[in-house]
Amino acid sequence: MTQSNRIKGGLIDRSQQLGFTFNGKPMQGHPGDTLASALLANGQRLVGRSFKYHRPRGIFTAGSEEPNALVQLRTGAHQEPNTRATTSELFDGLTAISQNHRGPLEFDLMAVTGLLSPFLSAGFYYKTFMWPKAFWEKIYEPVIRMSAGLGSLSKLDDPDIYDKGFLHCDILIIGAGPTGLEAALTAGRSGARVIIADEDFVIGGRLNAETCEIADGPGADWARHATTELASMDNVRVMPRTTVYGAYDHGVYGALERCTDHLGDSSGKPRQVLWRIYAKRSILCAGATERPIAFGNNDRPGVMLAGAVRTYVNRFGVAPGRTVAIFTNNDDGWRTASDLAAKGVDISAIIDSRNQDAPTQIADARVVMGGRVVDTSGRKGLTSVTLANGEKVTADCLAVSGGWSPNVHLTCHQRGRPIWRDDIAAFVPGADLPDGMIVAGAANGTLTLAAGLADGRDKATELVKGLGFTASKTPAIVAQDEPADLSAFWHVAASRKPAWLDLQNDVTVKDIKQAHAEGFRSVEHLKRYTTLGMATDQGKTANIPALAIMADISGKTIPETGTTIFRPPYTPVPIGALAGRARGSGFRPVRHTPSHKWAEANGATFVETGNWLRAQWYARDGEKGWRDSVDREVTMTRASVGICDVTTLGKIDIQGRDAAEFLNHIYTNAFLKLPVGKVRYGLMLREDGVAYDDGTTARLGENHFVMTTTTANAVLVFRRMEFARQCLWPGLDVHMISVTDGWAQFAVAGPNARKLIQKVVDCDVSNDAFPFMACAQTTAFNTTPARLFRISFSGELAYEIAVPARYGNAMMGALMQAGKEFDAVPYGTEALGVMRIEKGHAAGNELNGQTTATNLGLGGFVSAKKDCIGKVLSQRPEMMRDDAIRLVGFKPVDHSKQLIAGAHFITRGDAANMANDQGWMSSVTYSPTLGHSIGLGFIKRGHERMGEVVTATSPARGGDVQVEITSPHFYDPEGGRQRG
């Protein structure tokens, strides 16, 4: 196919040909074309099928408001559905296919739904698919899913890169039409930092689409010169292909820059960048969007907005039709006629709804004043239009203008409500604008050129002065205001045929009437019931005419009827851009323990614990599964010595004259008299009295403590302690810092731990010199600063040794080397967990936000002599009931049975129901030390029921197990080993 509809002129580079395909058909275009202009140049009027009725549809606009021309761009993993052909820049090799049809575009098998349209009107889902109920899942839903929806996803990973960025400026100018450019020139010349952004790839807005003149030359030339001047200023950033899509609090704006969408290959550069722009002030110069008039069969390919027809003719050098008719209610529509005539395109008729004299004379064009288009003909493209008197006028393109609606969208993003202006029959921005925003030009209802330029200049001058800059004294530029008389006209009432309002959602005038008749009279209800204004175009061309019709039906004015306000985004933002680099492994950073490399080299299997990656176990040759490895690690640790990286526990360094008193407020138990060189277990509550976190705190000096927290709560505990320090007890002299990442810490546990540690550290670790719960600052291997704590999570004779994190990997190797003679093993988080359950220590499963100190058997840790966070409410009667659940141990009566975490306890013989619930199993493990399964759990009055057998029931996961209640301390209950 050749470019049969290409005419002279336009801002395209005819010296270069670009090849592309549409539905596999090869076509040609030029740099500067959009896909839409190239399709029209190639005579392709039918570009898609409508959402509901699968009606043939063509290109309706020339911008981001496009409801019809949505295509699937590119192929394979790069495939992108619902791309507007009107904003997609043409590149060589582009492939596009049309959407929403079964079989070829020309013979859509689903078009039969059009015949069913009487049954598919507003609310049809709610009415039609109600019965029979059984039909829903098997028949209705699959059929609806097949017929609805627009494009389809590739279902492959997106191979493109998306970035995020931050920009700051004094003045953000949104939209680079005449008003925006003049505002940017004014602000830029004053020295203010300016960002001017426009969604189009050519700066200039309507100047590129019109034949108007500025400073005695074409408007498009002025726009080009203005852009050059702006680009030469260091304080100005010109951002084409950038949509400012949202206005957020305090002068923050979201913007999407399409960096390489217009290239066949992004060459590894980001495809799009999502910008967060911080602007002291902004000027919204977003222009206006033309709206259609509703009449019978107004959705045929070839029916197009009049301003879009001018854009194709003037900017792209394309005639959207050979014989064009015009239907308008305003002077602006007439400009279409004069522009077409100037390019030699035939005009068959100008139909003006106004009962007045023709505003101008257009040679050879038939003029019908007070006229109406009631119907159109042409199956897959317009062939003629029918006037009210039945006369048919030949036309393969009908340019429609119902006036222009200011693009007030961003002014609504902070709850601003637009107000109605009768003289232009449109909503303009109201008083409640986002912080720092003013509106100029067409977006503010100033729809003509000279007035718009002046408005941009004046508003920018006002802003730069307010920011302390001196406005430049460049003389005002010369331009003319175009005629812009308009008489509101929304709908040809004489039309009997369906008249479309929302082309994307197939909403007709009849649907609005029906919604009204059924009582959906609020604008918000109307929208949701009819789907008007939804989907990718958000009703940019449909909302105002629909509102006008609603007002007409209900006998109210438009402002009385109301308007839906707009939320971000102005145009769709790809999920990929919102995600940026935060996908796959970039979604969340991974924290490696200091000995990660050593663990990797020694066969560790890793597990994610929060952001951390920790060694879970270290498999050895011949082991058949994780249980073999874990059992061996436990057994060898209990027999000799094992080593585990415990760096992930939170570490908080606390210093100050009042550090001890501060800890007294934080922990339930007393810390004031903890001697220097000693460690103490501490329990924290929430202020409501529920147990929160636990850990050990070492007193390294009179005014110096190091606290450990659980891995999961490291950040939260620190945050709460800062709150306590700054807000609750601000008079205390105490300071703290998180040192979790500063120190690598290793547990060295087992009967030979002392012998091993003595080889490493340079202090006496005999039981007399360094007893259980001692701590010291020392050195390792004569040189490395180290902290040594005699604490035990495993129940063994154990130490934890900390060295600066950078020595962590070497330390792990050195400890293993020193332990070689004792057959030392590294152990992972599984063996750690097994040993803590054998020892009966509470962990996250037990400190689950529902349990109290009493429940945990730690009631004695709540000091009666002092206050602490949570103490008062922990003493409430309900928190201290005699029959409260208690943490105890459980073992199966039949040792071959496995226990199940989450099982609930029922007194033997009772029915397994909520009324008989006695508590639950919180942690279970196979104990290699005891040779059977063991568990920790909570059961009512558990501490008084030792030896009782109850039923642990888990109906969903394997039935009942008879369990005996025991002490939670399965292993060495007297603690002789850890103290030895």
Add this chain to the structure above:
Amino acid sequence: MIINHPLLGPRDASEFVYLGDASLINRPDPDAQNAAELFHTYSYERANPAGEHRELWYHEQGDRSWLVVTRNTLTHAITEVEMARDVALKQGRDR
């Protein structure tokens, strides 16, 4: 949103963690006769105003200051930002 930190100047709200009503500073006297009642009110009862609200924000991705921010919950307009420690001291909190 942008919070004008008294020490660090304007900072993006994403650097902060939100806690809630600034009345959390007023932890009751644990030795009061009706301490349980006072702590109940302190822990569970908060005003939820449509309008001006004094609330606590924590500059976790910054200098770790707790701030008292006076924010209109309808418009997000922030009219005052104070160091929570100063507020607490002014209200007579000490040790």
